[in-house]
Amino acid sequence: MPKKKKKKTKKEKKSKDDSPEKPVEEEVSLEDLPGIGEKTAEKLQENGFNDLMSIAVASAATLVEIAGLTKTTAMKVIREARDRLDMGFKTGEDFLKKRKETGKIVTGSEELDKLIGGGIETQAIFEAFGEYGSGKSQIGFQIAVNAQLPVEQGGLGGKVVFIDTEGTFRPERIKQLAEDKGLDPQVALKNIMVARAYTSDHQMLLAEKVKELAKTEDIKLVIIDSVMALFRSEYTGRGTLADRQQKVNKHMHYLQKIADMYNVAIYITNQVMARPNIFFGNPTTAVGGHVLAHTSTYRVYLRKSKGGKRIARLIDSPHLPEGEAVFKITGDGIKDA
Numbered sequence: 001m002p003k004k005k006k007k008k009t010k011k012e013k014k015s016k017d018d019s020p021e022k023p024v025e026e027e028v029s030l031e032d033l034p035g036i037g038e039k040t041a042e043k044l045q046e047n048g049f050n051d052l053m054s055i056a057v058a059s060a061a062t063l064v065e066i067a068g069l070t071k072t073t074a075m076k077v078i079r080e081a082r083d084r085l086d087m088g089f090k091t092g093e094d095f096l097k098k099r100k101e102t103g104k105i106v107t108g109s110e111e112l113d114k115l116i117g118g119g120i121e122t123q124a125i126f127e128a129f130g131e132y133g134s135g136k137s138q139i140g141f142q143i144a145v146n147a148q149l150p151v152e153q154g155g156l157g158g159k160v161v162f163i164d165t166e167g168t169f170r171p172e173r174i175k176q177l178a179e180d181k182g183l184d185p186q187v188a189l190k191n192i193m194v195a196r197a198y199t200s201d202h203q204m205l206l207a208e209k210v211k212e213l214a215k216t217e218d219i220k221l222v223i224i225d226s227v228m229a230l231f232r233s234e235y236t237g238r239g240t241l242a243d244r245q246q247k248v249n250k251h252m253h254y255l256q257k258i259a260d261m262y263n264v265a266i267y268i269t270n271q272v273m274a275r276p277n278i279f280f281g282n283p284t285t286a287v288g289g290h291v292l293a294h295t296s297t298y299r300v301y302l303r304k305s306k307g308g309k310r311i312a313r314l315i316d317s318p319h320l321p322e323g324e325a326v327f328k329i330t331g332d333g334i335k336d337a
């Protein structure tokens with residue numbers, strides 16, 4: 001009974017005040033929470049849990065995984081964080097409700113959109129992998145422009161962060177794509193914040209900066225092109241693989257957290273490596289191993305086809321049927337074939 005009553009007031013509150021304000025985040029030491037010592041607080045912070053809100057919206061399983069808490073303690077900590085946000089948590093609840101309202105960014109190809117459930121989704125990580133020239137970066141450029149379009153036109157009316165690890169970001173291309181969409185090319189470029197990452201640590205640091213940015217800027221899309229290249233070139237020996245995967249895991253969880261907290265779409269590109277011992281099926285596989293495979297919400301394998309066409313194949317989607325879509329890359333951007 002009391003539950004019902006609560007719901008009603010929540011609804012009333014929402015209809016009255018539907019401002020897009022983000023909740024005020026209280027900067028409190030995590031060590032103030034019961035069951036969290038110095039070491040645990042450190043581990044949490046390393047993984048991007050810096051404030052009560054991030055704990056309050058975390059799942060117990062995540063805290064167990066990254067901080068080694070017992071499930072009971074994790075649940076207690078989360079409950080405590082929620083309690084402490086008390087007055088603030090009204091807005092926190094509204095915030096949580098809002099983040100359920102995912103948005104989508106169209107790709108420019110209706111066939112491709114259909115395959116992936118309508119477009120690149122917020123609060124999720126979308127991974128595109130494939131060989132060189134398969135269109136991974138081009139899709140990135142296209143959605144960097146499309147994300148700026150109003151919702152009626154398949155965008156989210158927001159800004160974009162582009163983390164470039166390979167030095168392949170092309171402003172001229174953005175201009176071209178913006179013109180095709182009727183956007184002012186100069187404005188379109190201003191709405192994309194580009195950073196070149198030089199090392200994997202730098203890349204991870206930039207992801208942390210995104211969280212700061214997202215507090216003040218209306219960021220709707222974060223692109224990392226490509227997510228594994230730096231990790232791959234830095235961690236070469238066999239013995240370093242475990243270290244690498246641990247870092248990648250942390251990076252990916254951090255990205256997912258940004259996606260959840262700020263209702264942002266994450267688009268990452270990934271390379272493939274040949275599997276010469278495979279004779280049937282797909283002879284290539286995405287780099288990054290299980291970590292990447294498990295943390296990406298959507299995975300699409302891109303390949304080149306006849307006549308300049310591209311084929312996208314949806315792999316392991318939790319709620320969409322597997323399938324393929326054909327599209328093409330033109331001077332004006334991604335289009336139906």
Ligand code: GTP
Binds near residue numbers: 130131132135138332
């Ligand atoms: P790597 O980063 O090398 O792994 O490849 P990628 O998958 O990121 O490839 P990318 O998205 O850069 O695709 C490059 C391909 O897009 C080129 O080979 C062209 O076929 C196509 N492309 C790029 N720009 C244009 C353009 O202006 N017009 C046309 N028609 N095609 C273009």
Ligand code: MG
Binds near residue numbers: 136137138168
């Ligand atoms: Mg590329």
